[in-house]
Amino acid sequence: MLGDPIEYRSGNLSVNGNTNGLVLESKSNKEIKCIWSKRILYYSPFRIIFKWKFDWSKLKNERVDKLTGYITLISVDNAFTAKKMNVELTENNQEFTNEFGYDFSPYDTVYYEYSLTPHYTSKKPSYEEMFLPSDQNDVILVVDGKKLHVSKAFLSYHSEFFRALFSSNFKEGQMDEIPIGDVSYEDFALLLSSFYPNPVLPTDRTVEKLLEMGRRFLVSSVIKVAEHHLLKMSKINNEKMLWMADEYGMPKLLKKCIRGLDTLAKAKQMKQSEKCVHLSDKTKLKVFDRLMDFI
Template sequence: MLGDPIEYRSGRYSGCNYIDELVLEPNLLNKGIKCIWSKTLLSPRRTIYKWKFDWSELEGVDKLTGHITVSSLYNAFTAKKMNVELTENNKEFTKEFNSNYTVSYKYSLTPHYTDVSKAPLYKEMFAASKQNDTILVVEGKKLHVNKTFLSSHSEYFRALFSSNFKKGQMDEIPIGDVSFKDFALLLSTFYPNQVFPNDSTVEKLLELARRFLVSSAIKVAEHHLLEMSKIDNQKMLFLADEYGMPKLLKKCIRGLDNLAKVKETKQSEKYDQLSDKTKVKVYDRLMDFI
């Protein structure tokens, strides 16, 4: 899940004659991001600038993406805008410039939240409001939701909020046997500020989509698996069959593009769990190579 871009503009710093690394700005904190900006002079007209970031205060963020723009006083050189991707394993960005002028920089960095429950947008999504008329409680945490909206997306919630179902009359309705993080992801897939799964969450999303009868979440998962996933073809084939994703299944059958792959699939421990219709498709694919 993406947070709002975090922006910062530095002061101006003049050229210097230092050969060793010189810190231009110390570890300044800006909305949860700390950055040390430094420079090293290689020659009178060759300078290396380095930005070292720390975003440990942004809980649940695994990377930052965006850009850094370096500008010179009086436009001595054309401002340079550089794309950056900072991860837990790479928190530094370094760039060499053929100049030693007075410069400043600005950045615009977007946090990527791996844990939807930590994202600021998530708190807004399930906060108390006039539109929300009931509360779901998961692992002791409250999600303010709208009965009609949830009912329109899920037969499970339609029954839960039915006047004939006792729990539907409660001000706070507990939801058991699910983690707060996973349940929040499920609901977030069809909320206006939509959250999308990744390879580490898509299988759990499918499991919960089936349990809570949210067909739209299965479509969201199928789109991820079709367009962005790096999960291997065989595993995706089993997921497509188990959760009824026809477009993905068609792609996975095409992905069995040689005899060895088809045989490997048939020899898998999970092959017997496939539906008869999918087994026929795999068999037909086998015949294409014989």
């Protein structure tokens, strides 16, 4: 799945000998940091090497496995034609270097722009590998006939449901294997994988089910990771997103969705939609107030 392009324009910088081999600029833009540096080769003909080094570790944690797009180098004084260079950044290739020749002058002032599109991995996590036996696990949950080896302490920390289940007040707290009913293995493993060591982040395909499971099993951290995904990366339409924000209590997302009703037509469409019927009275009032802003 492709995300929205992330775009950036640098400041204007002079190409001169005083900065040879030094960093020209180091800036963070959204979740990408870029260090721009250069090296001048003075022997004839004059040449200059520009290097862009990218740090996008935050995006990697959000299941982005590569960035593609372009960098454009531009002369402020139109001393040369803008140079557009295709870029592909991966885990093993996080730098881009290019050498420029005779049409450059040591006295030029330049800037660069980039447009990079995140590629989200569609690789499905292996739940079987995630919940194998280990020294840290001390209980087995049985779901759909499949066994998940987990830690009581870890699940209890993240979930009030499991904290109660594993307590001495319930017979399950004394069992080595505990059945979990009325839930599919895939849905339950999805929930656990969202906060287990090396957590799997939500996608548009999984986020609604994850919110549903988080509420059922009282895992509050699910709300935070789901809201972050919906705020930053989701392609889900505003109408459905507003409903999820209201249904599962995500105030930042709700504010963004209300703000997204930025025309009279959008506000009317939301008020007349099927989803609006299921909104809380408080949120219906927010939609109505937004509608009145345009009247």
